[in-house]
Amino acid sequence: MNGHDSSGTTNATRPSRQINVVLRSQEAYGTASTAQPLESDPLPSVKPLPSSDHYAEIQKELEPMVGMENVKALVYEIYALLYISRMRSEAGLFGGSHVYHMIFKGNPGTGKTTIARIVAKLFQKMGVLSKGHLIEVERADLVGEYIGHTAQKTRDLVRKALGGVLFVDEAYSLARGGEKDFGKEAIDTLVKAMEDNRNGFVLILAGYPAEIDDFLQTNPGLPSRFPIQIDFPDYTVDQLIQISELMAKDRDYILQPQTIFKLRQHLMLEKVATMFSFSNARYVRNTIEKAIRHQAVRLLGQYASGVPGKQELMSIRPEDLKWDGK
Template sequence: MSSRAVPPEAKATAKASRQINVVLRNPAPPAPLDPELPAPNRTMANSGPFAEIMKELDRMVGLEHVKELIFEIYALLQVGQYRSEAGLLSNPQVYHMIFKGNPGTGKTTVARIIAKLFQSMGLLQKGHLIEVERADLVGEYIGHTAIKTRELVKKAMGGVLFIDEAYSLARGGEKDFGKEAIDCLVKSMEDFRDQFILILAGYPEEMEQFLATNPGLPSRFPIQLDFEDYSVDQLLQITEQMTKEKDYVMLPQTVAKLKQHLAEEKVMVWRSFSNARYVRNLLEKSIRHQAVRLMGQYNSAPSKQELMTIRPEDLRLYKN
């Protein structure tokens, strides 16, 4: 009996898919199934639709475990295509997700990238992101919440529905309409199983409490990602990226001042620290202060170097 020829790369990725399937079913990192498995090979993705997505991911500072899981999802989808072409069954997966992390840790950006990935791999038709919060879902009277929620699900068809601070849906009492929104979302996940992806996001502790309110919820979200706070060095990298994108540069003294401030701020307000959002706001405020300083120093246009330079005095760290 003749056997169907299978490309060597398909054999390797099929072997790796055993480990990938375990990861997607269990959010906790599993022990390696085969110690001889090679490290993930991204060469195959460099020339395909995943290449631009990987470039966008790689530009993000940190989030290594998030990047690895996204590659695992890509690999699983690609191997599924190889299996179909080889006449094998390609078992469907559930891709609804939970994102746990503090503000400014990249949750929305990653959700947008995942939407693009699923669209490029044919899992979603449009690949757009609909970002909502409690006020967009919960109505003011009986039946209003279901109408609002179904309308947003309809808008998300072919893409991703991203609900930030999702735990707020379960914070009210028995008469609160948030529970109605949850019930409507769960029903939509069943009725439109392969037509949209639901991602719930919020603070880690609150999301754990939210999932505990309904025993059936965790199993509906087999992929759960933890977005850790950025370190001081990572925040400095993010600031450097932002300044470069805006055609500015920070003097070494400015960077030293910022580094000291971030170290102090992370200790003082660890619970509500907004990570990349915090340094972006600091940078934008510094640019405003730099503009005021230049207008006061020069009677004509400053040099190009001065227009680009953010000095320590521009980095004002008081609250306003």
């Protein structure tokens, strides 16, 4: 990823008004009793939860991520739901059985895979998933070459994902081949696996927003199976600059002011020129890594018979930023 961020903890713990997330119970609602317990009625004793704060480690991973306030708020909502549901169960109250399958909508380089890993870790820490690992797949991993091959490949991957998260990138590609394409068989197998292993794994489908919306319309039963849907917006130029500086810092490099100015001008033009294919933080990462290579060549030429100082070894100058044809 994927992008990094400097947001503080308050954004992660404050639910965002922009989120449109519904966490539905898998079980039908029963007849509710009209009688309300008095405040003085004693509840069964609640076993104390583990003293360690499971969210603290997750929060440390979320904090340095640029933007994504709606994602951070959603992750905290899931944590809060899991925590309170456990307390309710231990107090003798109905804890519910929630569905956590998700849809991630966003362009490349917006952090979908990184957030999927964080979500898997959170579910493992809170006891929802036994392993918390992430299995990342795409169409070629699921679709076979002959009848029956796709179902077997898909079931094998689901088996590997049990106890963790199965992350299907560009999931809409499964429905692009029409009725006779084996991709439909992969979809049907995944849907059946969701029913057969209701609490055994979490399925996350990811891809471009418009394509994902079209994909969900191919099967009337799909949208209701993914109650958590979240958008990963493109980064602004300011956010991309922030990401680039953090990426450089992580590698013990510094972008000089004129370097940042040059990068900003380029990103403004590139985002417009490649509106539908711009890869966001991934593009910035590739740019920084290429600049580091160019800096190495420049320093080797300048200091063939000497040793550059520490500041020079760390500095990325404007001439180190190069793009194809520019």
